[in-house]
Amino acid sequence: xxxxxxxxxxxxxxxxxxxxxxxxxxxxxxxxxxxxxxxxxxxxxxxxxxxxxxxxxxxxxxxxxxxxxxxxxxxxxxxxxxxxxxxxxxxxxxxxxxxxxxxxxxxxxxxxxxxxxxxxxxxxxxxxxxxxxxxxxxxxxxxxxxxxxxxxx
Numbered sequence: 001x002x003x004x005x006x007x008x009x010x011x012x013x014x015x016x017x018x019x020x021x022x023x024x025x026x027x028x029x030x031x032x033x034x035x036x037x038x039x040x041x042x043x044x045x046x047x048x049x050x051x052x053x054x055x056x057x058x059x060x061x062x063x064x065x066x067x068x069x070x071x072x073x074x075x076x077x078x079x080x081x082x083x084x085x086x087x088x089x090x091x092x093x094x095x096x097x098x099x100x101x102x103x104x105x106x107x108x109x110x111x112x113x114x115x116x117x118x119x120x121x122x123x124x125x126x127x128x129x130x131x132x133x134x135x136x137x138x139x140x141x142x143x144x145x146x147x148x149x150x151x152x153x
Contacts, residue, residue: 004051004061005119008139010130011099011110021086021101027078028142036142039074042087046071057119057134079145081105093124105148111139 026040036051046068052060075082084104090097095114102109111133114123133139138147 002060002062003058005058005116005121007057007114007116007132007134009112009114009132009134011112012128012130015099015110015112015126015128017088017099018090019088021088024085024087024100025075025082026141027075027082028145029074029077030079031142038142039071039078041068041071041075044068048074054140057116081145081148083141083144090126092126095123097126102144102149105150106144107150109139109144109149 022042024040024042026038029037029039031037034053038047038049038051040047040049046066047063048066048071049061049063051062081104083102083106085100085102085106088099088101090099095116097112097114099110099112102111112126112129116123137143138152
């Protein structure tokens with residue numbers, strides 16, 4: 001089984017990109033039951049991802065590359081709004097950090113995610129790392145569709 005162990009943090013305003021960003025557009029097919037289906041375009045590449053429910057910071061995950069044209073067609077079936085963001089990837093202390101700068105209905109939200117091999121794995125905390133929000137469902141990309149960041153205030 002594919003497993004994802006991921007922790008998510010807010011990003012301090014002091015953070016500045018040190019790498020080129022990847023334009024990401026992703027949507028979620030209407031959900032029934034415990035399985036989440038995400039369609040994602042990352043520049044010219046596209047993926048379909050199946051995710052199970054999160055327990056702690058761990059969940060089942062299966063991701064497959066698909067033709068970009070298929071992803072564009074599948075986006076028409078996804079719930080609105082589609083998530084738009086730019087992703088920056090930085091390696092710090094041997095770990096890969098993905099920093100997402102959201103746009104559109106989630107403009108102003110910036111989060112960093114780190115994937116780990118174990119839930120209790122130690123990692124270096126960059127100076128720009130803010131509060132951990134791993135267990136806060138508001139920050140799940142799939143929840144930003146029905147409750148976009150612009151509506152939180």
